[in-house]
Amino acid sequence: MVHHERIQRSGTDNGSEQTERIPLAALNTSVRVRLDGPDERHTRALAESGEFPPILVHRPTMAILDGVHRFHAARLRGETDIAVRFCDEPLETAFVRSVRENVRHGLPLSRSDRAAAAERILAAHPHWSDRSVARAAGLSPRTVADLRKDARSGTDPTHRLGRDGRLRPIDADERRRRAAEILRSEPDASLRRVGRLAGISATTVRDVKRRIDSGQDPIPGRRPGHPEFPPPRGGPQTIDPADFPALVKRLCNEPSLRHSADGRLLLRLLDLHLAAQRSSARIASVVPAHQIATVAVVAARCRQIWQEMAAGFEHTRLGLDEKAAADNR
Structure with missing residues (x-):
């Protein structure tokens, strides 16, 4: 934890975020949005100007998210501290905010x-x-x-998260399959409602419904029983724990998960783990040395949370198996 010396609170800035004065020596520029680093001419121009707005800083790492030029301008002036607004979001989320801030104002990004x-x-x-x-x-x-x-790559996610917070299938075939599942589970649902849930037009839903009613595959050019079709619900399924992407894809094809808020949360978490699996080396490389121990503790806690969830799921599964065995006696 960084000890903030000479902190002076000066009310609020940018909504509810409070402005503080932080020693320049406590800050770092590890989050880089500009490939070539700060522009010297722009830094000098800022140093010769008047008072500038507070910079945005990621509190857990003390990395500057927005205001690197103002930071260097303050050093050029011989100042020892600077006005700061803090951000407490995860680093990758904070990076997105850093990009947005730099795109929105100041020296344009190339x-x-x-x-x-x-x-x-x-x-x-x-x-x-x-x-x-x-x-x-x-x-x-x-x-x-x-x-x-x-x-x-071959482990791309099967769904994307839109600005409205909803998960949507990437390809048209998956959208048609999803519409077919909704039509089977909600036969009285309107074409407009099914289209909204599946991310396709009502006209496409009408075609999917026509194909289902006539015994055809909902996806043109494919025959029922095609190997790409998911196995029937409740039927035998082989689970290979090593095939993580395939397991996530199977869960993304489960309507009951996609149609509930908590289910969508689970799918988003799993999709993030897919990204972490692909980018683990790059993620490890951006963690500053003084935060490695903290990240290790947090990662271990995440592992413990998932282990506890796994134990709960296994307990539920065993209970269901025992109930099914009792019903068959």
Whole structure:
């Protein structure tokens, strides 16, 4: 924990965030949004100007999220402290905020800076939609889609999280399959409602319904019983714990999870773990040396939470198996 000396509170700034004066020596510039670092001309211009707004700092790491030029300008002036607003979000979430702040005002980010920021956001939040990433990085959705395509691997998430907080399938076939599942579980649901839940138009829902009623596959060009179809619910399923992406995909195909708030939360958590599995080396490389022990403790606690959840699920499964055995006697 960093000891803040000479802290002076000066009311609030930017809503409910309080402004404090923090020693320059307590801050660091480990979060880099600009590939080439701060611009010297802009720094000198700021140093010769009057008082500037508070900078934004990530409290857990004391990294500057927005205001690196103001930080260097204050040092150039010979000042020893600076006005600060704190952010307590997780670092990758804070990075998104840093990009947004830098895109919104001050010295414009270059296209290379924004593209690099978008790539980092995609690596940390692969479930975000192209539009959400584009909005954060100041790029077009088409540019983000191209960046995603370049970085795509075999373990890409099967769903993306939109700006409205809802998970949506990536491909059209998955949307049709989802619509078919909803139609089977809610036969009286309107075409508009099914389309809204599945992320497709009412016209497409009508075609899915027509194909189901005529005994056809809901996805054109495929036959019922195609190997890509998920196994019937309740039927035998082989579970290979090593095939984590496939298991997550199976859960993402479960309507009962997608149609409840807690279920969607579970799917988002699992999608984040997929991203962590792919990017573990890069994540480890950005942790500052003085925070490695803290991250290790937090990671161990996360593992314990999942182990406790696993034990609860196993207990429930055994109870259901015992009940089924009793019913069959």
